[in-house]
Amino acid sequence: MSNLETATSLPADFKFDEVRVSPRTTGTAPPPAPLGPLAAFVGNWHGSGFNTIFRPDNPISRSSEELPHPLPPLDNLLELNLTLESLSFQEPLGRVPNRGEVQGDIFLNGVPYLQTVQDITTGTAVGIHLEPGLWIAVPETQHPAEEATVARMASIPHGTTICAQGTYKTLPGAPTIPHVDITPFTAGNEGARIRFPSQEVANELTQRIPQDLTQLNSEGKITQEILNDPNEVLRKVIAGQRILSTVEITIKTKPVEPLFGGGADNIAFLLGYPGALTNPDPPGQNAQSLELTATFWIEEVQHTILVPPFVPGEPPLKLTPENAVPGIHTPTFTVRPPGPIEEPRTITFTTPQIQYSQLVLLNFNRLSWPHVSVSTLTPSGTVTVPSTVWGQ
Numbered sequence: 001m002s003n004l005e006t007a008t009s010l011p012a013d014f015k016f017d018e019v020r021v022s023p024r025t026t027g028t029a030p031p032p033a034p035l036g037p038l039a040a041f042v043g044n045w046h047g048s049g050f051n052t053i054f055r056p057d058n059p060i061s062r063s064s065e066e067l068p069h070p071l072p073p074l075d076n077l078l079e080l081n082l083t084l085e086s087l088s089f090q091e092p093l094g095r096v097p098n099r100g101e102v103q104g105d106i107f108l109n110g111v112p113y114l115q116t117v118q119d120i121t122t123g124t125a126v127g128i129h130l131e132p133g134l135w136i137a138v139p140e141t142q143h144p145a146e147e148a149t150v151a152r153m154a155s156i157p158h159g160t161t162i163c164a165q166g167t168y169k170t171l172p173g174a175p176t177i178p179h180v181d182i183t184p185f186t187a188g189n190e191g192a193r194i195r196f197p198s199q200e201v202a203n204e205l206t207q208r209i210p211q212d213l214t215q216l217n218s219e220g221k222i223t224q225e226i227l228n229d230p231n232e233v234l235r236k237v238i239a240g241q242r243i244l245s246t247v248e249i250t251i252k253t254k255p256v257e258p259l260f261g262g263g264a265d266n267i268a269f270l271l272g273y274p275g276a277l278t279n280p281d282p283p284g285q286n287a288q289s290l291e292l293t294a295t296f297w298i299e300e301v302q303h304t305i306l307v308p309p310f311v312p313g314e315p316p317l318k319l320t321p322e323n324a325v326p327g328i329h330t331p332t333f334t335v336r337p338p339g340p341i342e343e344p345r346t347i348t349f350t351t352p353q354i355q356y357s358q359l360v361l362l363n364f365n366r367l368s369w370p371h372v373s374v375s376t377l378t379p380s381g382t383v384t385v386p387s388t389v390w391g392q
Contacts, residue, residue: 009090010112016096032094033109036137037168037247038150040298040352041089041111047329047354049375050226050233051081051117051128052182056287056364057207068212069205075365076184077207078198080222081119081128085375087354088114096136103143110136117373121210130157138165146258152251152294159267160289165259166251174243175297180231180357182370187363194367199227230372234355237328237376238299244350247298253291264289272364285364294358301353305333305385310341318382328376331383338390347389353378 017029059073066077089111096108117129133154140148151165183199186192198208201217201224216222226232253262272285303321310317317335331351353376360371 016094018095018097030095032092033096033107034137034139035092035109035111036148036150037249037298038092038109038111038135038137040247040354041113041135043089044380045087045089045354045377046380047085047087047375047377048120049083049085049117049373050222050230051079051083051119051373052227052230053079053081053371054182054184054362054369055079066209067207071205071207074207076196076198076369077209078196079209080121080213080227082121082216082221083128083373083375084118084120084125085377086116086380087377100143103141106139106141108136108138110134117375121216131155144258144260149259149261150249150251151261156289158289159270160264162253162264162289162292163262164251164253164292164294165255165261166249167259168247168249171246171248173245174238174241174299175246175248175355177231177234177238177297177355177357179229180359180370180372182227182230182372184367184369187366187368190368200224201227230374231357233374234357234376237355241299241353242302243353244300244302246300249296249298250294251296252293264291284366288363290361290363290368292358292360294356296354296356299353299355300350302348302350303333304346304348305335307335307337307341307345307347309344310337312337312340329378331379331381334382334384336384336387338387347385349385349389351379351383 054076055078057073057075057077090113091111093108093110093112096110098106098108100106112134113132115129115131115133116127118125119128131154133152136151136153138146138149138151140146147167149165149167151163153161153163155161181193183193183195185194197203197206200206201213201222204212204214210216213222217224251262252259253264255262266288270286270288272288305319305321307317307319317337319333319335320330321333335347355376356374358373360373361368362371363369
């Protein structure tokens, strides 16, 4: 497990508020703005997932060590990553004033975060993603007429920044996770899909990292089912879990009306040449991040633990739930019985779990290449079981 540490921190006396002509002298300070579903984003999280990305296959840049069985360069190379992820949230910001011209001021609240993702496909961890960012909660507005929303603002060191806005809702039980397709398509025409040999698990001689998926396929880690739909990785996790409720957050850099906020920006290298956004003729883009869509599911997972006999004065018990999913990080639970336990006893309680599926469209060589990342995250370290489980 990665050690989670805060990479940046706010000064202890830093607090967002309005700048006033004179200090507030009467009344109490106003409460923080509502966080909505972002209230669940607290502390440190850890988990695993799967990432797919089509990369330009430039003969000038390709290393002879990348493919065990070298092939003539194509226009793309598919990279597959089994991932280990850490996600750290800081304290909420409180009250962030946004000044209005056609509507009165509104107050946002937000949660800063730091995400790191490592590739662990070969057993050696390699960092492949670092994302400092901020989730913000936006109240309902009249100008424009929009319901309460949330937005994620992120910076990615490849030279891309995003602002993705969207809505949220609470669902009973487990989520219904939709299909996601990594098959590239003609830019601007999602119906014109072009499937590549690298998308076939059994093909061992193709432009892909890893090139040979035989062992990973036999272990169930990268199967044809998963390549056809990476969200299957998420479904396999929750298939054996009891989920009582789910908060679903969907954000987009190009949201559907009536939402219209958000966008993605790239450095010049990714865009390729002036006019690439409107003129796709060669030389085209190097790898433009065109748009992002992501869904986050904050799930309330019920755990059942068998507590062995316990004598007061002994150290707290460190236990794992009976419904732990093999290969998926599950917290260790600290159990402090309030009294003696003479016979094994079953207790039931819930903890949060975050799952997400993210789709980024990368444009190069006149095609849009889906870049899909999925992950399941649980609270890092040990989690103390609440005293309420004992019915006292």
